Amino acid sequence: MTLGLGSISAHRLLRRLLHISPPLSLAGLYAGFILLGGLCFKLPGAMLGELSWSDAFFTAASAVTVTGLSVVDAGTQFNLLGEAVLLVLIQLGGLGLMTFAVLVLAALKVPVGLTGQIYLSEELNQSSMHRLMRLVKRIFQVVLVCELAGAALLATSFVPMLGLGRGLWVSLFHAVSAFNNAGFSTFSDGLVPLAADPIINIVIPALFIVGGVGYVVIDDVIRNRRWGRFSLHTKIMLSGSTILIFWGWGAFAALEWHNPGTLGQFDGAPLRLMVAWFQGVTPRTAGFNTVEMAEMHDSTALMVISLMLIGAGPTSTAGGIKVTTFVVMCLATVAFFQRRTQLNAFGRSIGLHEVLKVMALTAISVIVVFVGVFLLAATQEGHFLDVSFEVASAFGTVGLSRGFTGELTDPGRAVIVAIMFIGRVGPLTLGYFLATRSVPRVRYPEGRIHLG
Template structure:
């Protein structure tokens, strides 16, 4: 019997080794989505039976930690259904970074050279031993942050909902916030808590920590000094701080007198607090304390830009990532200064990284454009709402101007595809970019006219 199990394990290992890591991880997401949809169809999961379209859309949104929903969370799920939703969010938020490594380690499957390149690119590590150490660090951070967040949120939710329900809702929102999912058990999101200081501090801190990236957290925990941080960590911390301040200040300036958003609050301090929450939530978190549909068009465009940028690599966030955006800006500045080398914090950034940034940005822009085109051709609605929905789906954010509920069946399929590609696609492209190939033939340079 033991010999038979050993042979079966070896056969499984050989099969896994012949499957590329991107295909395996995409399949993992798809499996989670199917299992989630099947779970939502169980009699005890929902208060009102879900259609297959609603079940698959909700499962896709949860696994990709997006937060877009075609059903009202209050009248849709039982506590079991909410538990299924929370588990899918947790699996989706951590799947690509941890579960693949854990499965390979449990099966004693060697990662191989291409797999090591992929994992090194994603987790910034050079060996499987260090990867396992980072996985342990991830679970420590997740456990501490989510339990501490739930305990703090209970201060606001328990007096309103009672002890049992309040603790459960606090845990659900803590998991949803840390994984940048944006799902809420309240019909109007977190609008009833717009003036609650606990919610306005705890929720943003959870999704900022979850979205900054586990490599950055590991650097901070181990090195503890700015001078010893890696270039990646310095760029992430600086870029994230700049984007947070920009989003906060821009939202406050654009919406200060808007009676549908900040203008409804009399206190300037309350407006500043709400602007803080809404200024940082587009970074793939997806929560709202004001009506998103009530924003000015200029604010909506600003939010779209933040949704497309997203959070950090090896995090629960989506988007093209902060490091990609920063390197793209540095490359642009270097071009206008006629410099042939990129420098940041006393370190140089090589040409392969710049080419990867260009490829990731170009592919992302094309995917978003295609999504907007298809949705505009198949859906009736305001063009800005369509753009906002597609950007939210691609960045796995979850904010919506009320367009999600108006989606037809073809429209739901388009948004599900964009959510899936937004979560898996850029990382898959990163794998192929990380796999180097040496050209056998070298051609003479030619001249082309640009600009």
């Protein structure tokens, strides 16, 4: 009788575990890989020096969430095995763990199954099942082509500097890190010493811009190839991204042109514009920098924070509230002041459900950021702007820092890890709850409230 009860209890537990919502299960999967990555960093041959448990799990969390914030110097602490572990975690986190699993199963010719397709549709934010496998195939093609091409181009700079073997490895590492918007570098000073290198200023931004627009957009552009045939999502993403890219570039150049700590140290307008280009596009979740962030003016830091919070595209390697969310929020604001009840863009209407989703995503993101700033300020001593910059960078999974990451205490690290995790997997879980519909059984008379 006892065995029977035990078997029934185990069966019920297993059934409950299998009925956990896909977004929550994916969040658990990310947490599991962070734990596994932290354990891998503690392997005897992975590090050149001693790495604490706190350092190991923080680095693993930053890699899996493709953030790039680091409490250790990858250039001096990691050996080849440690760099390889870091590279794998970045690739897993950037691709999406379910996407990577489906690619492996497809290579082994193992059917994914209905449950796997449901989980994958949640991770890629797709409602149509029949498009999933085609999109996954496209993702594999884009990732392979972009990362290998990026590595080949970067090798023209790194191989002469580091030699053939090391140069090729460093080129591949930076190509993967850039495409996945991770921001990790094998150099102690990051890309700061290479600020004037044209290859770095062209290839690295090209990789993280393509990686940040989203796999759905890339698939749409490759298939249709004409603006008139693009979906509304693709048009909003491409238009919004272009505006934000030029805004970031121009604003950074204007604000930092004469700052001797940033652009002012470079001779000539062409070189300053090139460095400003790199720093203007990197805040939208890339995390690389070619000038010291701590040397920026406060006004520039606030501008960078705004770009980090916006982020890049859905179903991409990037974080933030996403460009589409920001654009729809702006369109809704304009429609309100114009007394319009219909929201339109590019000859298509945007439904009320989408507007409500944008409001919810924005509100929750603001709450998460404010709570994060409060908790980090309560647990850390530091300048308020540095604290805010760190939290925005973590939430947007960007990785830029004003030198504050290395000063984090264990409670501060826990706060940043939690925010990085929410920034990466939070929209998945939030999307599940937003997709849950309830039909009201009772209708109440309309009331009036005063707003604004």
